[in-house]
Amino acid sequence: MNDALTTFAPPRSPMPTDTPAAHIIAITSGKGGVGKTFVSANLAAALTRRGHRVLVLDADLGLANLDVVLNLHPKITLHDVFTGKAQLDDAVIPAPGGFSVILAGSGMIEYSRLTPEVRSEFLNVIHTLAPRYDVVILDTGAGISDVVLFSISMAPEVLIVATPEPTSLTDAYAAIKVLSSQQKRQHVRMVVNQTARAGDGRAITSQLQQVLDRFVTTESGKPVRLIHMGDIPADPSVRDAVMRRQLLLQQMPGCPAALAIAQLAGKVESTLLTPAA
Numbered sequence: 179m180n181d182a183l184t185t186f187a188p189p190r191s192p193m194p195t196d197t198p199a200a201h202i203i204a205i206t207s208g209k210g211g212v213g214k215t216f217v218s219a220n221l222a223a224a225l226t227r228r229g230h231r232v233l234v235l236d237a238d239l240g241l242a243n244l245d246v247v248l249n250l251h252p253k254i255t256l257h258d259v260f261t262g263k264a265q266l267d268d269a270v271i272p273a274p275g276g277f278s279v280i281l282a283g284s285g286m287i288e289y290s291r292l293t294p295e296v297r298s299e300f301l302n303v304i305h306t307l308a309p310r311y312d313v314v315i316l317d318t319g320a321g322i323s324d325v326v327l328f329s330i331s332m333a334p335e336v337l338i339v340a341t342p343e344p345t346s347l348t349d350a351y352a353a354i355k356v357l358s359s360q361q362k363r364q365h366v367r368m369v370v371n372q373t374a375r376a377g378d379g380r381a382i383t384s385q386l387q388q389v390l391d392r393f394v395t396t397e398s399g400k401p402v403r404l405i406h407m408g409d410i411p412a413d414p415s416v417r418d419a420v421m422r423r424q425l426l427l428q429q430m431p432g433c434p435a436a437l438a439i440a441q442l443a444g445k446v447e448s449t450l451l452t453p454a455a
């Protein structure tokens with residue numbers, strides 16, 4: 179097994195492996211409800227359109243809702259795999275955007291704490307599936323609980339979703355601080371969702387960077403680096419798509435938020451999926 183997957187600290191990026199590993203990206207947030215699942219599902223669809231093999235795993239183990247957003251009714255979830263009731267391959271199902279998903283259960287108190295069993299089952303799932311895809315997106319829960327931090331730790335790259343609201347930014351700061359101190363992250367990628375004006379997200383990322391520069395240093399003594407990956411405007415079409423349980427990229431491909439997601443996919447492709455010359 180890949181050593182990087184056996185420890186709590188994240189592997190260095192790119193992930194060291196003896197097989198052609200997927201680029202594993204954890205999509206997370208400090209505060210809940212900021213758009214992680216919306217970004218995960220639509221980014222997966224946009225990367226699929228660009229020709230990548232994509233898997234999205236609902237890593238919000240106790241409060242999953244990727245199935246709701248994608249209008250899927252899974253017979254088998256990660257819970258069934260973890261408890262030995264189903265085979266891993268049977269839990270991987272096609273999603274509307276042409277990518278694959280593994281869904282998790284909802285309302286499961288047992289996943290509010292990280293047990294050694296969950297930890298080892300989770301690692302096993304990622305280690306088995308990662309080599310089969312170009313990209314694996316982990317749609318994590320919000321916050322800094324053990325389970326959330328553990329699911330993030332399996333990904334060489336972390337994409338934090340935040341909105342411009344002060345509460346969201348305060349919680350994003352807290353999450354980045356923990357990722358820097360506990361997982362020794364040197365950089366974290368950021369998407370600002372629900373922006374009001376063009377350029378707001380970049381300005382917000384740079385303000386947050388200034389606060390991090392003052393108060394958070396990495397093990398190497400350098401400040402943790404925030405990499406701005408894009409802005410997604412507040413757009414009423416997002417809510418419409420969620421209410422209809424459809425992917426925004428399929429329902430309204432020309433709306434501002436869908437165009438921003440397509441741009442984000444281009445940036446993910448050029449920065450994370452294209453080997454350096």
Ligand SMILES: Nc1ncnc2c1ncn2[C@@H]1O[C@H](COP(=O)(O)OP(=O)(O)OP(=O)(O)O)[C@@H](O)[C@H]1O
Binds near residue numbers: 216372416420
């Ligand atoms: N760009 C946007 N414009 C308008 N509304 C948005 C946008 N992004 C997200 N939303 C709204 O925010 C809601 C919450 O999004 P989502 O479920 O993806 O958040 P989440 O971070 O995954 O939540 P949780 O922390 O509960 O898992 C969506 O249902 C949608 O109505």
